[in-house]
Amino acid sequence: MSGEKKKWVGSSYKRKEDMRLLTGRGTFMDDILLPNMKHAAILRSPYAHAKILDVDISEALKAPGVIGVVTGEDVKKASKPYPCGVTIPTKYYTCAVDKVRFVGEPVAVVVADNRYLAEDALDLIEVDYDPLEAVVDIEKAIEPDAPVLHENIGSNIYNHRFFKYGTDWDTLCQEADEVVKWKFNFPKYAGSPIETYGVIASYSSFENSYVVYNNYQGPFVNHALTAMALGIPENKMRWIIPTDIGGGFGTKTGIYPYCALMSIVAKKTGVTVKWIEDRREHLLASATCTDRVTYIEAAVRKDGKILGLKDKAMDTTGGYIRPPEPGCAYRSTGNHTGAYDIRNLDREVYIVATNKGLTAPLRGYGCQELYFSTERITDMAAAKLGIDPAEIRFKNFVQPEQMPYTTATGGYYDVGNYPAAFQKCLDIVEYDKMREYQKKARAEGRLVGIGLASVVDPSVTNIAYVAIGKTIEERKNERDKSGSGEAAIVKVDPLGGITVICSTNPQGQGHETVISQIIADEFGVHPDEVVVDSVLDSSDRLYSITTGSFSSRFASSGTTAIVRASRQCIEKAKKIAAHLMKIKVEDVVMEEGKFFAKDKPEKAIKLRHIAGAAHWNQYDLPEGIDAGLFGTSLWTMPTSRPPDGKDRVNSSNTYGFVAEAIVVEVDQETGEITFLKWASVHDAGTILNPQIVRGQVLGSIVQAIGGSMYEEQAYDEHGQCLTASFADYLCPTAMEMPKVDVDHFESPSVLTALGSKGAGEGSSMSVPPAIGNAIADALAPLGVVVDELPLSPSKIWHMIDEAKAKTN
Amino acid sequence: MKPTAFEYFTPSTVQEALQLLESQGDEAKIIAGGQSLVAMMNFRAARPEALIDINNIKDLDYIREEEDELVIGALTRERTLEVSPLVKEKCPILAKAITHIGHLPIRFRGTIGGTLVHADPTAEIPITSVALDAKMKIAGPSGERVLNAGEFFLTYLTSAIEENELLVEVRIPTLPPKTTAWSYVDISRRFGDFAIVAVASVLSLDNDGVCKEARIAMGGVAPTPVRAKEAEALLAGQKITDSIIEEAAIKAAESDDVDPDSDYHATAEYRKAMTKVLTQRGLKEAWTNFEGSK
Amino acid sequence: MADKRQVKVKVNGVEYEGYAEPRKLLSDFLRDDLELLGTHVGCEHGICGACTILFNGEPIRSCLMFAVQATGAEIMTVEGIAENGKLHPIQEAFNEHHALQCGFCTPGMLITVYHFLKENPNPTEEEAREAVSGVLCRCTGYTQIVEAVMAAAEKMRIAA
């Protein structure tokens, strides 16, 4: 199936969605205007940790234009805590109930005639707080005398697990020539889409049902969990996701609590409620990745072979843990050893409560945290052994002839040629030449560094990974969870037009265009003739727990569902054609949108005539065939199995590869970084639309530059957020984006219909370690070790300064 | 993020504006370009009860040369100054510094008066005005007064303007191109951001390249822009060389006036160190770009 | 609450009249009162640039201005860039070079570029990069935007 030359797929067909977006006619969340719509504003906690003694809303209720006020007490009465995949009893309500646990946590909601009046009324709500000591540092949070966030848990540990794969660590250390260890800190940063969260909720008391518009990006498991939190059947809560979403990057997987909150507000106030999150709210209280402390050790042989890894990773999900956490630690289980053939792993995981904002999957989910530690320690091992960082990677890569390769942790890599793809990256950056350049620069006293990273890019997560948060024993008492399904409906209307309805709800990835390209190939039509409906309405769409646009699932899972639905539709069309032509189905051929008997191509019937027959003359159809012409598929990858009895899980389904090579210069006086050269090579399998893929790669790079150098949800020791505006939370501008040579090495997946894997996240995972490695390499002559991000000039300057002080 | 309610007035003369300031009392605020004020109002960090919009006072929008001074109306937009041939000729450092302010749309609205009264210690125009010994003409209920830039900035985000006063004009001594070397250098996190540290240098030189007078203003190192007095004294009467530049830079950073705070973006130590680096780089740049140095 | 004031503006060549409380932001007035939903709001403190419009021919942040201040002004928003149902060369170039993904920053980008190429029809790549740096885009990594600006400049030079 895969790999064959197509007419449309593989071309840079220009995006169809651009026409509306370029002319100001997109439909984003805030563009939806409903009759009698009122506006909500949320009162948020100024404290990181405090008891709520009293909330007095009496003055607010009297304020002009106010329709109603909802408090934590109301929320507690109207809902249950969100279910979550950990064994401790969690208490995540969508609004603070008796305590606040991070700055920005919702405390009350006001509904008024407009947002201005709603904010006025917020000023009138009196909350009596009893401030408590806050804890923001991950390691301090698990000390015995740390202030406890959740009394019902009794400590700040949401989750704690041990894993062992392969040979026992101590035995391994005896075999090793060196054991290299270090501690790394990975920061808390976010997708910060320019469009913030938005929800419009209404409630019908007659049907006891909700309609909730929102710009959620999936996974739809949270639709089910929200219904559970509200204590209603899932089909009583209709979610409608507008045509256009202004960026997601994982951050918009964190909207669902507001869907519950605004549903409660709509029910209590009896009006249709619109809430558009403002930037301050977004920066305080939407969602970031987890910050992580990792203690990692690599046992290596003299020749550079990595025998095994041991790590202790401690993530914090902030004031609460909510779905899909604890996924931060487990989503990358199957690819924990990355692109390397490492059979032994000793792992410890902590998920910790701190008085900070909450988390959600961020583009690369869990992998940037992981690879920052593994790729940095790889370089440190190379340095210790006196071998080149490129060489140690070649030494350890899973070899192409080992494919399909099952990792020690259960990941199933179907295809790939890591050494070749990595070599391509080195060639583009002119690695040897740059090493020469570096030598010369060093001789002149300049700090030039080359950073490499080579990682496996997992896509299409298998929800089974969440189960790893529980022990094998605990899992025995539960039903298995697994799957990665994505849905598509392809229908041909009575006049022969093709419409596709998909369960993915893109946030700019160009699905309408790519779907049109696929359909054009499948049906032999022109992409412009295809219509893709991209509003997602839970009441009439096929969807499942796993559907949505996250973990780069469209390119592999979504497209396969589309191809399968198309082919189902074509099979049916063939049956009808055979019936009309009075020949055997096996003798029907379809080419260029026409159906004909093998031996009589001149007597072809067009698709529109078959559709016509299926719709306009429903009596005259083959035996056992329904009227109309359509195909449907909710396709899950066959490799999405539950975890096994040894904590192994194929946590994703397609595995791409990314090689990053970055040359930097550090200004030793100011700590400023300049990028001199950058090559980024991706194996995303078959490329469906080169221009779109290039956009995805460049987009993930700029976000990763952000996380590595500029962006952070930072807190002081009292839990006050230091970056609650765009003046402090620094998204890179065009001027911070260097020139990057993006290239590809295609090894088509054998698991997906078109051979494609994911392409949207790769560099999110590889750039943070590559930048870390580059700066570390630049500073190596000074004896500086780079072990944290983001690296601001001030931080780099201090690192240089301290190193110089030591040598003096 | 929506502002609180306010009464809105649009005076068309300075007199009217002053009367409104009187009648509206403490909680009234002038709005000029709004590029600082409206952002703060949207955060509800500023909650004026009345806004007196001076955008209709067309008499406050001018740039002209009087004797050896550049005279600028308080309502003159940053962008207007940036592209003004007169400013480029008579006071090129100002035009250059302004290109470092935010991004174009900010400069199209932001005014010289607004940024001076807002008194951010890392803002380009306040720093430059301190280097240039600009004079601020202030109108109040009892007439006009003039303050030197050095007296105008009191502390962080606080200027000497009283609540019932209006900044109406800025007068900047022009720089004779043949005998002036200048530079404006800064470090900021991103392009367009407020500086972490910025240094504006102006050297008056004689025909032999001897420095008659040095004026060096530093921003981001104290609650207001400050002059590097010791460095200036060192340079006065000296021929400009690499070593004197370095010595001056060290003096600048060691000055008692350099007393920065730490914040999330940079530590105090870093700012102090950058004072030296930027003073050195700035003086070098000034000297290199100076015709007479060749 | 302060009384509403009359606001008369010409947007994309069309005269509008509305009433707004003094505190109503121009961005909100365009969106809520005039239902010109093309202008987007991403931060309301002047940094993201999504709300950038042309105000008497100059690019400004509509979130940092009150509607009452706009009376008498001529405004251009993203809806006014295409003429007679035909994309402007800048819009064409954005489409051809994949200079937008989610499209949320695009209105501010297009207005910024529209103004920039009027002032500087023959820019260098560096100037183009600096020009768009006043608008944050989280999706594209900017490279394809800069490429589109250069291509648009070329298209417009040929057409002129």
Ligand SMILES: Cc1cc2nc3c(=O)[nH]c(=O)nc-3n(C[C@H](O)[C@H](O)[C@H](O)COP(=O)(O)OP(=O)(O)OC[C@H]3O[C@@H](n4cnc5c(N)ncnc54)[C@H](O)[C@@H]3O)c2cc1C
């Ligand atoms: C995104 C962004 C980035 C920016 N980046 C920078 C930067 O890098 N560097 C920089 O220097 N600035 C920057 N600014 C601020 C910009 O320069 C402002 O325009 C300036 O600080 C204020 O000028 P304004 O005319 O807009 O004043 P307003 O915001 O209207 O007023 C500011 C203050 O001054 C008072 N005021 C104004 N005019 C007068 C007067 N004539 N008499 C008495 N009081 C008066 C007001 O009451 C108010 O308190 C940025 C702003 C934004 C939004």
Ligand code: FES
């Ligand atoms: S909304 Fe105006 S600049 Fe962001």
Ligand code: FES
């Ligand atoms: S295209 Fe999404 S923010 Fe620019």
